[in-house]
Amino acid sequence: MHMIKIRQSLDTDMPAIERLYPAAFPDEDLLPLVKRLLAEEPDILSLVAEKGQSIAGHILFTLCGLSHSSNQAALLAPLAVAPGHQRQGIGTALIREGLQQLGSKGVDQVFVLGDPAYYGRCGFDPETAVAPPYPLPEQWRQAWQSLSIGPAQTPNQGKLLLPELWLQPALWAP
């Protein structure tokens, strides 16, 4: 049984990441976005889960701001675990390591658009005070979630201010 090691991604992980995304998301092509974020966006945290010789999972966090406060925030997306490695705690381990590293960088709140049944297990709650870049359809409201990891004294509110690469309505629509 191989141990899982969570570490920063390297350029040499790219071929494995290119195989991982189509396998984890057969109906959605997230690879162009992931590749551009890795290549062009300096303010990201990119972690891989290494199991033996293989890359079993990947997570990206994009650092961002908030329209009505100077607190630092981050967006968790995407998260992918290879089908043969799912339900072994790898996704949770990637989230937890990311949250810890972001907390030590001074990030105050982490946002995610995803299944509340999954992210709720890591402490995320539905978010109503800070809006995503584009309005979400009613059935997705519960999927917009956040987790406070910092010491902010004032509640965050307004809108999440994301880098250009995230400002594609298709990424935020069903």
Ligand SMILES: CC(C)(COP(=O)(O)OP(=O)(O)OC[C@H]1O[C@@H](n2cnc3c(N)ncnc32)[C@H](O)[C@@H]1OP(=O)(O)O)[C@@H](O)C(=O)NCCC(=O)NCCS
């Ligand atoms: C969703 C995903 C990231 C979870 O990663 P993982 O390593 O399999 O998850 P973990 O092992 O940390 O946690 C597994 C637990 O979460 C639950 N879980 C897994 N996927 C879930 C989902 N989509 N919805 C609700 N619960 C889920 C399972 O019930 C499991 O608990 P159990 O085995 O005790 O029943 C992974 O399955 C994946 O990459 N799926 C395809 C891509 C995807 O949907 N990504 C989500 C981005 S929002």
